[in-house]
Amino acid sequence: MSKISNLLEIMMIIQYKGLTTASELAQSLGVDKKTVYRYINSLSKANIPIYTKKGRYGGFYIDKNFYMKSANLSEKELDALLMASEVLTRQNGFVYERELKNAVYKIKSVSLNSNVDLKDMNDTGNFSIDSIGSMENLEDKISQINYSMSKGRSLNIDYFSVNKNNLTMRKVDPYDLIFKQGNWYVVGYCHMKDSVEIFKLDRIKNLKISSDVYMRPHTFSLKDYLDDHWGLFTGDKIRVTIKFSRNISQFIKSIKWNADQHVDELENGNIILSFYVDDVDEVKRWVMGFGKDAEILEPEKLRRNMKLELEELCKKY
Structure with a gap:
């Protein structure tokens, strides 16, 4: 991933999570901590208001008055971009398919007034729009997930399954909240599947913090998990x-x-x-x-x- 992409992801992660450490950023981006500090230094030189909180529970945070301006696209304009990303493929001779999809994902991620979900073209060839996990309440979802992780409380979610084309109720112990390829994901233990799974935030219809307490396993490594499951984000697998x-x-x-x-x-x-x-x-x-x-x-x-x-x-x- 390019330096520009990593800088954008750092800004989004810090802005939405509120406070995050160099280790968390390094794991999420797949780089070392020294590289993270260089990125932070580059952002500071560009007058991005990122600060450091010292101490055991410290980390990086961004001025609350700073925000990334929305692309402010109309629904039809975003529809056109989404459709283009589905039509222009390597099979059709378009060699920049992956770069286009990544660009569209990132535009969508800051267009918080959009209800458009990145769904594939349907069988009739018409582009479908579904507000399963409206981006309008993205900040609320991230806030609740961060709170549940800080308090060690499980989440009850209604999750849209693309394979089954329906909503399923899941109980999830959230381990990490990450931003990849222009989308937000929560990585955590799924009680229904009895395994660690990845959940895309814009497929979460409803989310509620439960009173059930959990502890993140000390043996869990986000870096190792992402290494084994990278294809879930890139679409290569x-x-x-x-x-x-x-x-x-x-x-x-x-x-x-x-x-x-x-x-x-x-x-x-x-x-x-x-x-x-x-x-x-x-x-x-x-x-x-x-x-x-x-x-x-x-x-x-x-x-x-x-x-x-x-x-x-x-x-x-």
């Missing part, structure tokens, strides 16, 4: 979901197939294995080795490719 029959479920569960795999057990003894990969070709060959005991659920493209290959095999036999 592909989510793969496979259903295995109960005949081989114990075997599948006993092996670590992927660094960020997740296993869901079904009532009939079958299991759902999900993980993220850079390329699906090896996955197809691996799944075929399990025969009828494995079924690819997503991505749809991989499922179709598997179907075509099986049809070719049927013709041969």
Whole structure:
């Protein structure tokens, strides 16, 4: 990531979190603490009012009267940008696809008067708008999450699942609040999935601080977690979901197939294995080795490719 992008992210993180340490910034940006101090020095030289609070509970903070001016785009103007980011792709010969998406995300993140969610083009080719997690209450969400982390209180959230296209109620123990690729995320333990998950703030419909107390594990490292799950932010990795029959479920569960795999057990003894990969070709060959005991659920493209290959095999036999 460029220095300019890192400087913008530092400004946003400090402005919204209120107080943050060099270690937290270093982990979030993936740089060392010396680099963070150089960035802070650069911002100070540019007359950005960033100050340092000394002591055990100190860190960097920004003058409350300072704010990043909104892009002040109309809904139609933002629609046009969002649509362009979906239409202009590498497949269409546009080599700056990722840079365009990042720019649009950052414009959206400071357009707090917008209700537009970054949703994909729908099946009819029309761009859809959904105010699942309106950016209007972004500051309120960040404030509540920061408070829950400072007091060690769990969160109850209604979270929009893109894969299932519905809202699910989750109980989350928030570990970190981070800003990546132009969007805000909370990283924390999800009680429903019994694992550490990443939740995008603009997919949170409702959020409430509970009275349940939690402690962040001392073994949890944000840097290590982000290293293993970087594809979730960059979009480089592909989510793969496979259903295995109960005949081989114990075997599948006993092996670590992927660094960020997740296993869901079904009532009939079958299991759902999900993980993220850079390329699906090896996955197809691996799944075929399990025969009828494995079924690819997503991505749809991989499922179709598997179907075509099986049809070719049927013709041969």
